[in-house]
Amino acid sequence: MQYALTVTSPHVIDITCRIDQITGKTLDLQLPAWRPGRYELQHFAKNVRRFAVFDQDDRPLPVRKVTRDRWRVQLNGATSLRVDYDYFALVAGEHRLDAGSSYADPTHFWYVNPINLCIYADGRLNEPCSLTLDIPDHWDIACGLPREGRTLLASDYHALVDSPFIASDTLQAIRYEARGVACTVWIQGWHYYLPPSFDREQIIRDFTRFSEAQIDLFGEFPQPDYHFLTIVLPVAYYHGVEHRNSTVLVLGPEVETIDADGNKTADAAGLYTDLLGVASHELFHTWNVCRIRPAELLPYDYTRENYFTTCFVAEGITTYYGDLMLHRSGVFDDVAYQKELLVILKRHFEVAGRAALSLTESSWDLWLDGYVRGVPDRKVSVYHKGAIVSMMLDLYLRRKFANARSLDDVMRLLWQRFGKPFIGYTYDDYRAIVAEVAEEPMDWYFDTCITGNAPLEAPLNELLAFIGLHITRDADGLIVLS
Template sequence: MHYLISAPHPESHFLEIQYTIPGPGGDYLEVQLPAWRPGRYELQNFAKNIRTFSAKDHKGNSISLHKITKDRWKLRTAGCETVTITYSYYANQQNAGSSYLDTSFCYLNFINFCLYTEGRIDEPCTIDLDLPDHYQVACGLPQTAPRRLSARDFYQLVDSPLLASPQLQKLSYVSHGIPFNVWFQGGLPFDGKKLVRDFKAFTDVQIAAMGEFPEKDYHFLNLILPTPYYHGVEHQNSTMIVLGPLDEGENLYTDLLGVSSHELFHAWNIIKIRPKELLPYDFTRENYFTTCFVAEGCTTYYGDLFLRRSGVFDDAAYLKELHVYLKRHFEQAGQAALSLTESSFDLWLDGYEAGIPQRKVSVYQKGALVALILDLYLRKISNHRKSLDTVMRAMWEEFGKPFVGYHYEDYVRVAETVAGHEIPWYWQECITGATPLEHRLNEALAFVGLQMAWDQNGVDLRDTAGATERTEREKWLRGVRCEV
């Protein structure tokens, strides 16, 4: 499968794509444009950005085609040795899951505009980029020739965003023998030496916690905007991050650390430790699953916790972020009617909208809080010999490393195996039920000398620790694992 991507008039924001299918075989074939993208569990209907669409055979003759769904086409291919589909796509949106093109740079998410052929989604792909010679390219895909990328299949292609421009800036470091690159488009408003030191620190801690890194290299792709923005999306060996404003200074750097640590942990949790319902992705429709509280909640919890363990955050900075989760959950959805599993399922309905009052919970915020509850419970009953780390490491070994997918019941089994007994209260109250979290959360926080309370300004996180609780808090925040 071959794609030629060009931009003859970049000021128009239109990409021109030629998709060539070798040896179509048969009288007909069908091609599909994805209706959604990995990391965002809602239908986005990218086909609405296609303006022109036509097809020719190997002799240059037009091929008969017609649209059979909103994003699927059927082509008559009898006697064709190859088929080339030519179409234009409007790329004029700058978020971490979109595509954008102008006269100064190019930002591509192939999931937005690359077609695949029904029955041939597993075949290798090559991508030729018709870009100016002075453009530098940042992407997780290997470059097999100048301006040529390769992917083992369509799944890898569309999980590998790209930045290209003459202004790209790159910082690099190595962790546990793995090369990491941090790319910036739109400016590098940070101290490069400090950034490399901090990124290496949280990367070192994450890899140590999980035992190994899933990929041979990794790329942080950063688009820095002059206006306020905060968005990140995980990918196979990269992440796309959009932040702003450029001149925000220390707050922007804190945002960069938080989203980068979060997205890096996704390299294990969801990219490899993936719900069975998402293996393989079906890009034509909703892929319902109930465990996004694991995929996003545990990742949200660990994103900031790894920053504390690595010394990038101090206690005050970490507890400030925890306070944010508390406020957002309890002030927006503390009495919500839906459980975490129900809210995970309904991401495809309205998961990224505010929704009606007290209907659903956030798989990110409540998911992080219930991850904290489980982590502190396991630490308490085992004197820190076991923790949520133990659970995630076991999930990696059993489901992520062999890439076989897990169900909700698998996560329950692994967590209870680590605990050494059943924990029905946790699943019934925190995960599958809608019981408010105040009691269980404060029960867990008491172990490390903290309490969540309400005051005249809303939710407050109070330090109630004596000497014993401060010792437990230090072990938790440093990730200490006591000897048996």
């Protein structure tokens, strides 16, 4: 499948898709209903305004919708197709541009997640794809895919839609190497929104340190290169999405003060801490999810919900390690790390500490209401509670084996047995690896922390004592870490 993208007016992306070697009487064309990394239906087809199909002689072909995001073409003897349609991309700077959406301005920049807008021919997901951008010659392109000129090349549809890109003439590129892996921090918006105190050399030092710490944990990196595609907004924002050899990070500063002339002063230190936190989290996903993937998600079915119970592994462990790697590598000192840990503790215990659903149930219900607050005391966050129970397992193993074993050993076994061969793990597989590392069944852990909904303050404090920490509640019932 060959795609060409053009932007002639703000927010509207014109797409042409060419599909060759067509046979049969009909062909179904599908647009994904969701995107990996966000386990909810997002119905991208609602942004498609026009849709037309032509044969190799430019004759229009009959086409009709058969589902909300699936079109059936009557081929009438066609041997190749040209599909012309447009996609209305979201508006930047209004809390609608996030790390999973798209934006296009012909005079400013393009930011595209191909999964939002690239259809595919039924049964042809594994064929090579190309995507050509109609952009000015002097614009740069930030993307994890190889390219020839302005054409991005993908081994198959899965690779294409797992490779977002930014195209602009104001992209900033900060390059470094970590254990032989070529890494680039791309920043769109530096010129407009980032304060002068942002230090390129500090970014190189800090990103190198946490990248090397993560590579050292697993012993290898799954890809030859990696790209942090960063968009800085003028409003407070924090979001990231993982991809096979890249991530999109969308950030915006909190405003500290407004002087007498009405000038806003951004919280540069807070913005940089946010950048480090989300970048470390998303890099860890290169192993955990992009390769160490739940069996239910391998391969992805883009047409419907992909239910699974192990998002506490996919997101909870990643949330725990994101900040832990910053601490282990020396980017965060003890004070900075405990500050981030307290945020996670407060978000769970002050919001969902008495929730009815377990982690496995809340993982399943991501597809129902996992990304909104929902009714009180119903579900837990697979990110926050998932990170807390990951820390509890890590501390339990370290205490039992005098720091000779830890959650690191669990992750390395997951990588060697499931991630590296890329075969997908089940809940039972994860449980068996934990038992193997712990040299005991660990029923208490899974019954209490994973499939149960009992309050965790007491067992957590028992394990926090191993590192000299303790959580309590103040007079207002708020969590305090000391």
